Amino acid sequence: MKVPFSPPRIDEKTIEAVTEVLRSGWITTGPRTKEFERRLAEYCNVSNVLCVNSASAGLELVLHWFGVGPGDEVILPAYTYTATANVVLHCGAKPVMVDVKDDFNIDVALIEKAITPRTKVIMPVDIAGWPCNYYKINDLVRRSDIVQMFSPTTEEQRKLSRILVLSDAAHSLGAMYANARTGSLTDITVFSFHAVKNLTTAEGGAICFNLQEPFDNGEIYKTLCVKSLHGQTKDAFSKMKVGAWRYDVVEAGYKCNMTDILAAIGLVELERYDRYFDSITDSDDCKISNTGNSSSMLETRYKIFSIYSEEFSKHDCFIIPPYGSYSDGIHSSYHAYLLRIKGATEEQRDEIIQKISENDVAVNVHFQPLPLLTCYKNLGYKIEDYPVAYKNYSCEISLPVFYDMTYGQIELVIKSVIDATYSVLRHNS
Numbered sequence: 001m002k003v004p005f006s007p008p009r010i011d012e013k014t015i016e017a018v019t020e021v022l023r024s025g026w027i028t029t030g031p032r033t034k035e036f037e038r039r040l041a042e043y044c045n046v047s048n049v050l051c052v053n054s055a056s057a058g059l060e061l062v063l064h065w066f067g068v069g070p071g072d073e074v075i076l077p078a079y080t081y082t083a084t085a086n087v088v089l090h091c092g093a094k095p096v097m098v099d100v101k102d103d104f105n106i107d108v109a110l111i112e113k114a115i116t117p118r119t120k121v122i123m124p125v126d127i128a129g130w131p132c133n134y135y136k137i138n139d140l141v142r143r144s145d146i147v148q149m150f151s152p153t154t155e156e157q158r159k160l161s162r163i164l165v166l167s168d169a170a171h172s173l174g175a176m177y178a179n180a181r182t183g184s185l186t187d188i189t190v191f192s193f194h195a196v197k198n199l200t201t202a203e204g205g206a207i208c209f210n211l212q213e214p215f216d217n218g219e220i221y222k223t224l225c226v227k228s229l230h231g232q233t234k235d236a237f238s239k240m241k242v243g244a245w246r247y248d249v250v251e252a253g254y255k256c257n258m259t260d261i262l263a264a265i266g267l268v269e270l271e272r273y274d275r276y277f278d279s280i281t282d283s284d285d286c287k288i289s290n291t292g293n294s295s296s297m298l299e300t301r302y303k304i305f306s307i308y309s310e311e312f313s314k315h316d317c318f319i320i321p322p323y324g325s326y327s328d329g330i331h332s333s334y335h336a337y338l339l340r341i342k343g344a345t346e347e348q349r350d351e352i353i354q355k356i357s358e359n360d361v362a363v364n365v366h367f368q369p370l371p372l373l374t375c376y377k378n379l380g381y382k383i384e385d386y387p388v389a390y391k392n393y394s395c396e397i398s399l400p401v402f403y404d405m406t407y408g409q410i411e412l413v414i415k416s417v418i419d420a421t422y423s424v425l426r427h428n429s
């Protein structure tokens, strides 16, 4: 493959960090995980972060903690990855899907229409790293008529007395909205560190707690720590201390803790993620990452986005994705470059992808709206109810973006996309 889609950035530094953990005698949850949690909390400007083994597990833990169950509704976009809705189904609740806007993110006006007395949670998704309109979402859940409609059934729901905003920020670590980073924008935020994410731990996720008084985020952290480990009151690290073997189990919890092996990768990744941290340079001049002032992951991705946009905006047939500017108060995490071909049908888009692939360039589609998938069709969701999601999806192609990308690779992607698009559109005109 001349241009892979999104290989992880694994180098000697990562390998050394993992080897050190393997040699340390402690490989599951322990000091590295706790350190990674502290560093993430500092970066996101929140008091507490809990690391888990995936974003999916993190989202489900939070829904469980908030007491979401049968009879409850959770509002989420139809345009997302299946994890967002699956976790709601696992709790026995109903995913209420709403359509999105042209920027791929959930349409807040439609959220308002979908709210009922059964709505317990709204799960906005920062598609491709572009933050949702959190001003509007946070205002909406606090509006008096919406608050009055809320019918709490658990202690946590009574304490909050309104709909919880649980942000699915699987794509958006490091993105900014109104000068604040994701993690600090809603009540609770969940990140993914899956292998194709900007910051990876192979598999992994993190939950950022940002609830206001009377909640104590430190206490919620402890409760979810226990919930993430079978409801056991002591983790393995504490139990291993001399004379500290006794523990209790207070509920039938989950098993989704992060291991120190994964956290070690995360710590290396985070250290060089953003110019917020000290960045390091590498010596290959051909790489995008080695030009300009910083070689941080975010800035490198921003440069790749900028090059793509500069070239594609010369052609009328492309729609450039929103991503903001790296130094502005609102910007993406530049996770995925969602290019659209103006007016292309789904079949034409597929044909374009086929032609691009012939040049050994890996592209993708983010995402198939959930109502197109068998599981959700069988539950009665219909794509006709989500026209914008379908329109965005049908002409969308996600382009490769990764840290070690070279100028040669980026040129090949651009040329392949332009050639393939003109060839298909010309052929069909």
Ligand SMILES: Cc1ncc(COP(=O)(O)O)c(C=O)c1O
Residues within 6 Å of the ligand: 053, 054, 055, 056, 057, 080, 081, 083, 084, 125, 168, 170, 171, 191, 192, 193, 194, 204, 205
């Ligand atoms: C929007 C969205 N939400 C949630 C997830 C789940 O993340 P994880 O694989 O860490 O469970 C993903 C994974 O790609 C995603 O794209």
